[in-house]
Amino acid sequence: xxxxxHPRPYRRCSLVSRPPATPVEAAPATRxxxxxxxxxxxPGRLVVExxxxxxxxxxxxxxxxxxxxxxxxxxxxxxRLLKPRGGTVLLDGAEKRPRPRQGDRPHDRRPxxxxxxxxxxxxxxxxxxxxxxxxxWWQQWSEDDERAVTExxxxxxxxxxxxxxxxxxxxxxxxxxxxxxxxxxxTDLLLLDEPTTYLDMAHQVEVLDLxxxxxxxxxxxxxxxxxxxxxxxxxxxxLIAMKDGRxxxxxxxxxxxxxxxxREVFGLASVVVPDPVTGGPLVVPGMGxxxxx
Numbered sequence: 001x002x003x004x005x006h007p008r009p010y011r012r013c014s015l016v017s018r019p020p021a022t023p024v025e026a027a028p029a030t031r032x033x034x035x036x037x038x039x040x041x042x043p044g045r046l047v048v049e050x051x052x053x054x055x056x057x058x059x060x061x062x063x064x065x066x067x068x069x070x071x072x073x074x075x076x077x078x079x080r081l082l083k084p085r086g087g088t089v090l091l092d093g094a095e096k097r098p099r100p101r102q103g104d105r106p107h108d109r110r111p112x113x114x115x116x117x118x119x120x121x122x123x124x125x126x127x128x129x130x131x132x133x134x135x136x137w138w139q140q141w142s143e144d145d146e147r148a149v150t151e152x153x154x155x156x157x158x159x160x161x162x163x164x165x166x167x168x169x170x171x172x173x174x175x176x177x178x179x180x181x182x183x184x185x186x187t188d189l190l191l192l193d194e195p196t197t198y199l200d201m202a203h204q205v206e207v208l209d210l211x212x213x214x215x216x217x218x219x220x221x222x223x224x225x226x227x228x229x230x231x232x233x234x235x236x237x238x239l240i241a242m243k244d245g246r247x248x249x250x251x252x253x254x255x256x257x258x259x260x261x262x263r264e265v266f267g268l269a270s271v272v273v274p275d276p277v278t279g280g281p282l283v284v285p286g287m288g289x290x291x292x293x
Contacts, residue, residue, distance in 0.1 A: 029056060029057050029058075030054040030055060030056060030057060031055070031057055031091060031092050031189070031221070032054075032055040032078060032089075032090070032091055032189060032221070032223075033052075033053065033054040033055065033089075033090045034051060034052065034053045034074075034077065034078065034087060034088065034089045034090065035052050035087055035088050035090065036050055036051075036052065036086060036087035036088070037050070037051040037052070037053070037074070037077060037084055037086070037087040037088075037089070038050060038051075038084060038085040038086035038087050039070070039073050039074065039076075039077050039082060039084055039085060039245075040073075040085055041073075046085065046245065047070045047073045047245050048070040048073055048074055048077075048245045048246075049245055049246070050087070051074065051087070051245075051246065051247060053074070053240065053247065053250070055078070055221060055223055055238075056221075056237070056238050057221050058215075058219045058220070058221055059215070059221065059222075059237035059238050060211065060212065060215050060222040060224065060235060060236050060237050060238070061221075061222065061223045061224070061236065061237070061238040061239070061240060062223075062224050062225070062226050062232040062235065062236035062238070062239050062240070063075065063223070063224070063225045063226075063239075063240045063242060064225075064226060064227075064229055064232045064239060064240070064241050064242070064265075065241055065242035065243055065248075065265055065266075066243060066265065066266055066267075069242045069243050069244060069245065070242055070244075070245040070246075071225045071242055072193050072194070072225055074242070075191055075193050075223060075225055076193075077089055078191060078223060079191045120165055120167065121165070121166055122162065122163050122164065122165055122166070123153070123158055123161045123162050123163070123164055123165075123166055123169070123177050123180075124149065124153070124162040124163065126166050126177060126178075126181055127149050127152055127153060127158070127177065127180045127181045127184050128145070128149050128184065129181060129184075130148075130149070130152065130180075130181040130182060130183070130184030130185045131145045131148060131149065131184055131185070133185060134148075134185075134186075148183075148184050148185075148186055149184050151183075152180040152181070152183035152184040153180055155180070155183060155214070156176045156177070156179055156180040156183065156210060157176060157210075158173070158176050158177050158180050161173060161177070170203070171198055171199045171200075171203060172199055172200075172202075172203030172206050172207060175195055175196075175199065175203075175207045176206075176207065176210060179192075179195075179207075179210065179211070179214075183214070187220075188218075188219070188220050188221060189220065189221045189222075189223075190211075190214070190220055190221070190222045190223070191222075191223050191224075192211065192222065192223070192224040192225070193224075193225050194225050194226065194227065195207050195208075195211070195224060195226075196208065196226065196227075196228070196231070197227070204228075204231065208231060208235045211224070211235065212235055224236075229257075229262070229266075229283050230275075230282060230283055232253075233253040233257055233275075233280055233281055233282070233283070234275065234277075234278055234280065236253060237252065238250065238251065238252060239251065239252070239253050239256060239257070241256065241261060241265050242265075243264070243265045248261070248264060248265050249261055253280055253281055254280055254281060257272060257281040257283065258272055259271060259272050262283055268285055268286075269285070269286040270283050270284060270285045270286060271283075271284045271286070272284070
């Protein structure tokens with residue numbers, strides 16, 4: 001990285017679902033929250049309606065639920081990538097508006113599920129784009145930028161890949177690179193939408209171990225959407241279970257994960273047993289069972 005020129009211009013809670021008329025104040029240990037959130041894409045159709053949610057600081061929050069239940073939509077709104085139809089997203093008690101202006105410092109970054117680099121970029125160039133919010137029109141690259149990029153590469157184990165093209169990397173390597181770009185922003189809040197999608201088991205564990213390490217070492221707050229319920233239970237400190245655009249339950253995994261919840265949210269008969277590794281809950285689906293059969 002030292003020889004690389006940098007002319008880069010870019011670089012237990014119960015169910016909480018109340019009408020907007022009775023807002024819930026965010027707890028003191030919550031920087032990111034939403035009140036009365038109403039979200040949708042098509043006119044006249046809401047995907048999420050009247051949601052209140054508070055994200056615990058310094059913990060890993062995982063959003064789970066069946067396909068098309070509003071998980072990613074909620075995450076996009078929390079990351080100000082989607083303007084709410086109603087309600088507000090709050091950061092430090094202030095309304096968090098979508099689409100920050102050029103030069104504003106965002107508080108989050110949402111790596112895509114299967115990210116594609118915008119052109120034939122090297123790993124170093126892509127990670128450097130995470131410094132875009134810190135760039136000034138009179139100063140394109142600084143020692144602080146160099147330090148942040150170098151540290152992000154080292155912390156994610158991607159420094160040896162710095163001069164490789166992103167398109168040449170494996171899925172697991174690409175995910176680590178996109179997380180490195182997020183770290184280069186020097187944000188204390190990471191939003192990850194399905195970071196293990198399309199990865200084999202080993203690379204899924206690699207990415208989730210990295211996320212857990214970043215949380216433990218730096219106290220970063222993480223909000224992630226995961227499809228694998230047992231991975232969510234193992235890596236998450238706080239779960240939000242959604243169905244049909246509403247929150248069914250949220251809280252610590254050991255407190256909310258039951259066979260009844262799995263049946264209600266996923267329509268699946270299961271047995272919940274102790275995880276032999278962590279001691280937490282482990283969901284074992286019935287062989288070919290669906291709830292009601």
